[in-house]
Amino acid sequence: MPSFTLTINNDKKVISAEPETPLLWVLRDILDLTGTKFGCGKGLCGSCTILYKGNSVRSCTLTIAAALEGNITTIEGLSEEGLQPIQEAWMELDVPQCGYCQSGQIMAASALLSKNTRPSDDEINRAMAGIICRCGTYVRIKKAIQLAANKLEE
Ligand code: FES
Numbered sequence: 236m237p238s239f240t241l242t243i244n245n246d247k248k249v250i251s252a253e254p255e256t257p258l259l260w261v262l263r264d265i266l267d268l269t270g271t272k273f274g275c276g277k278g279l280c281g282s283c284t285i286l287y288k289g290n291s292v293r294s295c296t297l298t299i300a301a302a303l304e305g306n307i308t309t310i311e312g313l314s315e316e317g318l319q320p321i322q323e324a325w326m327e328l329d330v331p332q333c334g335y336c337q338s339g340q341i342m343a344a345s346a347l348l349s350k351n352t353r354p355s356d357d358e359i360n361r362a363m364a365g366i367i368c369r370c371g372t373y374v375r376i377k378k379a380i381q382l383a384a385n386k387l388e389e
Contacts, residue, residue, distance in 0.1 A: 239299050243268070244312025254300035259283045261299060262309060270310035270338045274367070281366030284339035285309050291346035291362070310338035313345060320386035321345050324379040332370030339366050344380045352387045354380065 236251045241258075243266065250261055257276075262268040262285070271294055274282035278296040285294045288305035313319055318326075321344050331337045340363065347354055347362035354362070359380050368376070 239303060241299065241302060241307060242305070243307045244309060244315065245306060250299065252299055255298050257295050258285070258297045258299060258302050258307065259294040262294060262307075268309050268311050272335055272338060274336070274339075279365070279367075280336070280339075281343065282336045282339045284342045284366060286342055286346055289346065289349055291343040308342070310342060313341070319345065319383075321348060321379070321383040324383035324386065328375050328379045328382060330372055330375040330379050332368075332372050336366060336368045337372075340368065340372075340376055344376070344383070347380070348383055348387060352384055354384060 237254060238249055238251050241248050241250055248266060250265060252261060252265065259271060259273060262271045263273065271285055272282040273295065274280035276295045278293045281293065283294040284291055286292065286308035287297060287302060314322060321341055325341060343363055343366050347359065351358060359377055363376065
């Protein structure tokens with residue numbers, strides 16, 4: 236089986252797998268980074284969202300071969316230097332209910348705030364579109380993004 240070097244949470248990892256293997260399986264099954272969740276496997280639910288080159292990406296549809304050139308950040312890598320404002324806001328507002336989709340939600344919100352610390356309602360809606368929460372925590376998610384944005388402006 237071929238080997239590839241991926242940069243995950245700023246750490247080089249050598250992975251033996253077929254090039255078309257979805258990154259999600261590498262994260263969960265090979266590296267045991269299980270904070271990234273499997274929902275649909277088809278790019279439809281957003282629970283597997285990670286950051287690739289700082290952008291919000293569905294890891295179930297990103298192959299290893301397409302992920303060789305930039306840093307991959309998972310929920311585990313988000314707080315390497317302590318909790319981020321987005322995570323503090325999530326905790327302060329008790330956002331999760333069942334919690335399954337929440338790492339995907341946080342990663343998408345993190346990508347948004349890394350580029351725009353004053354997102355409008357529309358910009359939040361666009362950035363978070365397609366990340367499904369079956370518990371319907373959308374109102375708290377939006378409030379947490381606004382709270383995190385305020386924290387970043389302080
Ligand atoms: Fe990747 Fe649903 S598991 S979008």
